[in-house]
Amino acid sequence: MPGTRVDADAHKRQRDAQRTRSEILDVAAREFSNHGYAGARVDEIAAQMQTTKRMIYYYFGGKEQLYVEVLKRAYAGIRAAEAELDVDGLDPVSAIRRLAELTFDHHEANPDFIRLVSIENIHRGEHMAKAGIFADLNSPIRELIARILERGQAEGLFRRRVDALDVHMMISSFCVFRVANRYTFGAIFGRDLADSGRREHYRAMLSDMVVDYLSAAPVR
Amino acid sequence: MPGTRVDADAHKRQRDAQRTRSEILDVAAREFSNHGYAGARVDEIAAQMQTTKRMIYYYFGGKEQLYVEVLKRAYAGIRAAEAELDVDGLDPVSAIRRLAELTFDHHEANPDFIRLVSIENIHRGEHMAKAGIFADLNSPIRELIARILERGQAEGLFRRRVDALDVHMMISSFCVFRVANRYTFGAIFGRDLADSGRREHYRAMLSDMVVDYLSAAPVR
DNA sequence: CCGAAAGTGTACGATCTAGTCCGTTAGTCG
DNA sequence: CGACTAACGGACTAGATCGTACACTTTCGG
Numbered sequence: 283m284p285g286t287r288v289d290a291d292a293h294k295r296q297r298d299a300q301r302t303r304s305e306i307l308d309v310a311a312r313e314f315s316n317h318g319y320a321g322a323r324v325d326e327i328a329a330q331m332q333t334t335k336r337m338i339y340y341y342f343g344g345k346e347q348l349y350v351e352v353l354k355r356a357y358a359g360i361r362a363a364e365a366e367l368d369v370d371g372l373d374p375v376s377a378i379r380r381l382a383e384l385t386f387d388h389h390e391a392n393p394d395f396i397r398l399v400s401i402e403n404i405h406r407g408e409h410m411a412k413a414g415i416f417a418d419l420n421s422p423i424r425e426l427i428a429r430i431l432e433r434g435q436a437e438g439l440f441r442r443r444v445d446a447l448d449v450h451m452m453i454s455s456f457c458v459f460r461v462a463n464r465y466t467f468g469a470i471f472g473r474d475l476a477d478s479g480r481r482e483h484y485r486a487m488l489s490d491m492v493v494d495y496l497s498a499a500p501v502r
Numbered sequence: 503m504p505g506t507r508v509d510a511d512a513h514k515r516q517r518d519a520q521r522t523r524s525e526i527l528d529v530a531a532r533e534f535s536n537h538g539y540a541g542a543r544v545d546e547i548a549a550q551m552q553t554t555k556r557m558i559y560y561y562f563g564g565k566e567q568l569y570v571e572v573l574k575r576a577y578a579g580i581r582a583a584e585a586e587l588d589v590d591g592l593d594p595v596s597a598i599r600r601l602a603e604l605t606f607d608h609h610e611a612n613p614d615f616i617r618l619v620s621i622e623n624i625h626r627g628e629h630m631a632k633a634g635i636f637a638d639l640n641s642p643i644r645e646l647i648a649r650i651l652e653r654g655q656a657e658g659l660f661r662r663r664v665d666a667l668d669v670h671m672m673i674s675s676f677c678v679f680r681v682a683n684r685y686t687f688g689a690i691f692g693r694d695l696a697d698s699g700r701r702e703h704y705r706a707m708l709s710d711m712v713v714d715y716l717s718a719a720p721v722r
Numbered sequence: 723c724c725g726a727a728a729g730t731g732t733a734c735g736a737t738c739t740a741g742t743c744c745g746t747t748a749g750t751c752g
Numbered sequence: 753c754g755a756c757t758a759a760c761g762g763a764c765t766a767g768a769t770c771g772t773a774c775a776c777t778t779t780c781g782g
Contacts, residue, residue, distance in 0.1 A: 299729070302729085317540065318621075318624050319538075319541070320541030321540030323769070325769070335731095336732085337731095339770095339772080340729070341729095399683065400620050400624055400682070401538075402685070402686050403683050404624070410686065410689045416689050416690055417690065418691065451687065454679065454683075455679030455680070455683075456672070458683065459674065459675030459678055460671075462623055462682075463619065463620075464623070465622065465627030466619050466622055466623050466627055466630065469627045469630040470636055470638045471644065475671065487668065490662075491672065494715045494717075494718040495715070497718070498718070522760090543738090543740095544739075544741080545740085554760075554761055555741085556760065560758095564741075565741090723782100724780105725782100727778105728777100728778085728780100729776100730775100730778090731774105731777095732773100732774090732776100733773090733774095734772085734773085734774105735773100737770085738770095739766105739769095740765105740767095741764105741767105742764080742766100743764075744763095745761090745763105746760075746762105747759080747760075747761095748758085748759075748760090749759090750755100750757085750758100751756085752755095
C-alpha cells in the first residue's frame with residue numbers, strides 16, 4: 283500500500299503550488315468554456331476551487347492571463363494527440379481515414395476545447411495574438427498530411443491535387459461544426475448532431491467525404 | 503430633385519418608431535456579434551445610436567430580448583436567401599453546386615450572422631430555446647435538397663445514398679468554419695481562410711467536395 | 723532554529739453595468 | 753384647439769465584478 287505518502291497526499295495537502303495552479307486551470311477551463319471570456323466570472327471560478335480568488339491573481343496575474351493559459355493548455359492537448367498519431371505502416375487511404383478519425387474522436391471527447399476555440403474566434407484571436415506563442419507553421423500535422431498526399435498521388439490513389447492545409451481544414455470544419463454548432467442546428471432542424479447514436483454514422487461520413495474528394499478526378 | 507420630402511427625411515425625422523426600432527436592431531447586431539452576449543454593453547449600443555438607452559427598454563424590454571430579436575432577424579436573412587433559390591431548371595449536379603455556392607456566398611457576405619450563431623452555440627442555444635419560434639422542421643432547404651438528391655439518384659449521378667440534412671450539414675460546416683474559425687486557424691497556420699484571394703478556390707473546393715461525395719460509389 | 727520567501731485567506735474598494743424613475747415633446751383625434 | 757397618448761431623453765440606482773491591501777502561515781536553506 284502507498285502508506286508512506288499519506289501525510290502529503292491525504293492528510294492536509296497544503297502548500298502544493300503545482301497542484302493549486304493546475305486546479306485553477308481546470309476550473310477556469312470549465313468556466314470560460316461554459317460562459318465565454320466576458321461571461322466567465324472570476325468569483326465563480328474561485329468558488330469552485332479549494333483555494334481562493336487571491337491565488338488566481340497570485341499565479342496568473344489576472345483574468346485575461348488566466349484565459350490565455352487555459353487556451354494554451356487546450357491547444358497543447360490536440361497537439362499531443364496529433365503527435366501520437368502513427369500512420370507510417372498504413373496505405374494512404376487508410377492513413378487519411380485514421381487522421382480524420384483521430385480529429386473526430388478528439389473533438390468528440392473534448393467539447394470544451396472546441397468551445398474555447400469558438401470563444402477565441404469571437405474575440406478575433408486577439409488573445410492568441412497577444413500571447414504570440416501559438417504559431418505552428420510547418421506544423422507536424424501539416425507535414426504529416428503532405429506526406430500522405432504525396433504517397434497517395436504517387437500511387438495514383440489520389441487523383442486530385444490538393445494542398446495539405448486544405449485537407450486539414452476540410453476535416454476540421456466537419457468535426458468542429460458537429461460539436462460547436464450542435465445547439466443551433468438541433469434547435470432548427472430537430473437533429474442532435476452530437477447524439478451518440480449518430481457518432482459512427484458521422485465518423486464514417488467524414489472519412490468517406492475526404493477520401494472521395496481526394497480520389498475524384500478533377501474535371502475541366 | 504427630391505425636394506418634396508425634405509421636411510420628413512432630412513429636417514428632423516423625429517418620432518419614427520419603426521425607424522428607431524430598426525436602428526436599435528442594426529446597432530445591437532453589430533455589438534452582440536462583435537463582443538458576444540455577455541461582452542456586449544447596452545450602454546455601448548446606446549452610444550452608437552441616435553436615440554438613447556431608454557428606447558432599448560421601451561421597445562425590447564431588456565438586453566436578452568433585444569439579443570433574441572437580433573438573432574431572429576439574422577436567421578430570417580438566410581431563410582430569405584434560401585427561399586429565393588431556384589434550381590428547377592438545373593441538372594442535379596449543377597443544382598447542388600448552386601445550393602452550395604449560395605450558402606458559401608451568404609456566409610461570406612454575412613460574417614455577423616455566423617458570429618451570432620457561434621455566440622448562441624456558446625450559450626447552448628438557450629435563448630433560441632426560450633424564444634421557441636426558431637424550429638424549422640420540414641424546412642424548405644431540407645426538402646429542396648431531398649428533391650435534388652432524388653433526381654440525382656434516379657439519374658444514376660449520385661450513387662451514394664445520403665440524407666438531405668447531412669448534405670446541408672456538410673455544406674454548412676465548410677462555409678461556417680471558413681468564416682467563424684478564420685482567426686484561430688490563421689494564428690496557428692498563418693493562412694487567412696477568408697482572404698478574398700482564396701475565395702474562389704474555397705468556393706470551388708466546397709462544390710467539388712459535395713459532388714464527389716454524392717457521386718462516389720459506396721464501398722463495402 | 724531563524725529569517726526570508728513562497729503561498730494563502732479575508733475583507734474591501736473602485737468601477738462598471740443593466741435597468742428604472744420621472745419628466746418632456748411630438749403627433750393626432752375628437 | 754385642446755387633450756390624450758405614443759415616443760423620447762437624461763439622470764440615477766442597486767448590485768455585480770475585477771482586482772488589491774494586508775495580515776497571516778508554511779516551508780526551507782543555512
